[in-house]
Amino acid sequence: xxxxxxxxxxxxxxxxxxxxxxxxxxxxxxxxxxxxxxxxxxxxxxxxxxxxxxxxxxxxxxxxxxxxxxxxxxxxxxxxxxxxxxxxxxxxxxxxxxxxxxxxxxxxxxxxxxxxxxxxxxxxxxxxxxxxxxxxxxxxxxxxxxxxxxxxxxxxxxxxxxxxxxxxxxxxxxxxxxxxxxxxxxxxxxxxxxxxxxxxxxxxxxxxxxxxxxxxxxxxxxxxxxxxxxxxxxxxxxxxxxxxxxxxxxxxxxxxxxxxxxxxxxxxxxxxxxxxxxxxxxxxxxxxxxxxxxxx
Amino acid sequence: xxxxxxxxxxxxxxxxxxxxxxxxxxxxxxxxxxxxxxxxxxxxxxxxxxxxxxxxxxxxxxxxxxxxxxxxxxxxxxxxxxxxxxxxxxxxxxxxxxxxxxxxxxxxxxxx
Numbered sequence: 416x417x418x419x420x421x422x423x424x425x426x427x428x429x430x431x432x433x434x435x436x437x438x439x440x441x442x443x444x445x446x447x448x449x450x451x452x453x454x455x456x457x458x459x460x461x462x463x464x465x466x467x468x469x470x471x472x473x474x475x476x477x478x479x480x481x482x483x484x485x486x487x488x489x490x491x492x493x494x495x496x497x498x499x500x501x502x503x504x505x506x507x508x509x510x511x512x513x514x515x516x517x518x519x520x521x522x523x524x525x526x527x528x529x530x531x532x533x534x535x536x537x538x539x540x541x542x543x544x545x546x547x548x549x550x551x552x553x554x555x556x557x558x559x560x561x562x563x564x565x566x567x568x569x570x571x572x573x574x575x576x577x578x579x580x581x582x583x584x585x586x587x588x589x590x591x592x593x594x595x596x597x598x599x600x601x602x603x604x605x606x607x608x609x610x611x612x613x614x615x616x617x618x619x620x621x622x623x624x625x626x627x628x629x630x631x632x633x634x635x636x637x638x639x640x641x642x643x644x645x646x647x648x649x650x651x652x653x654x655x656x657x658x659x660x661x662x663x664x665x666x667x668x669x670x671x672x673x674x675x676x677x678x679x680x681x682x683x684x685x686x687x688x689x690x691x692x693x694x695x696x697x698x699x700x701x702x703x704x705x706x707x708x709x710x711x
Numbered sequence: 712x713x714x715x716x717x718x719x720x721x722x723x724x725x726x727x728x729x730x731x732x733x734x735x736x737x738x739x740x741x742x743x744x745x746x747x748x749x750x751x752x753x754x755x756x757x758x759x760x761x762x763x764x765x766x767x768x769x770x771x772x773x774x775x776x777x778x779x780x781x782x783x784x785x786x787x788x789x790x791x792x793x794x795x796x797x798x799x800x801x802x803x804x805x806x807x808x809x810x811x812x813x814x815x816x817x818x819x820x821x822x823x
Contacts, residue, residue, distance in 0.1 A: 446762060447758065447759070447762055449781075449784070450737050450758045450761065450762060450784060451737070451754075451755075451758055452781060453736065453737060453738070453781045453782070453783055453784065454736075454737040454738035454741065454754065454758065456781065457738045458738045458741070458742075458754065468754055468755070469753075469755075473755075474754070474755045475755070476755075477753050477755030477756045477759065478755045478756075478758060478759040479759065480756070480759065481722065481755065481756035481757070481758075481759030481760045481763065482758075482759035482760070482762045482763045483759075483763045483766075484759075
């Protein structure tokens with residue numbers, strides 16, 4: 416501890432006060448400090464100034480309050496208004512490996528998007544390159560190359576900036592894709608099967624199916640192997656096995672109660688006529704006569 | 712009762728009254744206030760109060776050269792300051808009488 420009467424000590428205390436009052440108008444601050452300086456010089460005793468007058472910050476706060484001046488702004492006074500970009504860059508450099516990982520993926524995903532490749536339905540982040548596994552491998556390779564390039568490859572600075580900027584730009588479509596993957600045609604083994612099944616189910620609701628396949632027409636042959644006409648089919652519950660709906664080209668089959676849709680085979684008129692061109696048209700099947708004795 | 716808290720509200724009047732008796736510079740005013748029994752008076756708050764009263768026109772100031780150390784800025788009371796002190800005197804008389812009544816109901820007369 417230096418002697419409180421030493422002018423150097425007073426100067427130091429004043430300097431701290433000046434810093435505490437840095438936000439005030441210069442003349443206001445100088446008047447206050449001039450007042451304080453004279454008094455400090457005279458009143459300073461043998462004990463340290465801070466012990467006698469309190470810490471400079473508290474002293475300054477008292478000065479402000481009693482002088483009717485605003486309190487010290489809580490935010491740090493702008494002593495360093497200029498951002499030290501080189502320091503920011505150095506600190507940001509720590510995050511570079513994270514960017515390497517991201518850009519590796521972005522490169523693969525962007526190329527896949529550019530090539531209009533499909534993406535895995537379950538993992539929309541993974542491009543569908545024949546299979547999701549290949550897509551995942553491509554991503555892993557991209558990330559590995561990117562990290563390796565970041566660690567060891569030395570390219571001219573402008574080239575490096577341009578490349579990274581390009582990949583940063585590519586982030587936009589990739590993120591857009593990740594946010595709304597259904598915009599791209601979704602494809603995978605599983606989803607294709609599901610879609611087909613859904614389609615079949617919908618169609619089966621409207622007609623007949625056999626082992627999951629749509630039955631569009633039914634051809635009945637009698638014991639002797641002759642194609643039958645206008646055979647009416649019903650389910651065990653008595654429901655007519657209708658297929659499709661009446662359309663203008665479909666041959667209309669009518670009973671006294673009205674048109675029916677369960678008469679097979681369904682025949683179609685020649686366009687613009689009411690004539691069926693080939694009433695015996697049927698599947699190319701061999702239906703040899705039945706040799707089992709008839710039931711009655 | 713926290714005396715420094717009480718002082719905050721009456722420091723203007725105390726400083727004005729001190730300067731009215733005799734012009735004084737910053738530390739001189741502090742010393743005289745303390746001598747009057749206001750031991751807890753803070754240096755910083757007296758300097759700040761002097762500057763504020765001066766800015767508000769209640770005090771005038773002039774510099775007296777000093778052989779030893781820096782020049783001393785003396786403060787003297789103005790007409791406005793006297794007016795302000797008069798108001799403070801009335802306010803304080805009423806306030807202290809009311810509080811004395813509250814704290815010492817048996818006492819019939821307030822002695823100075």
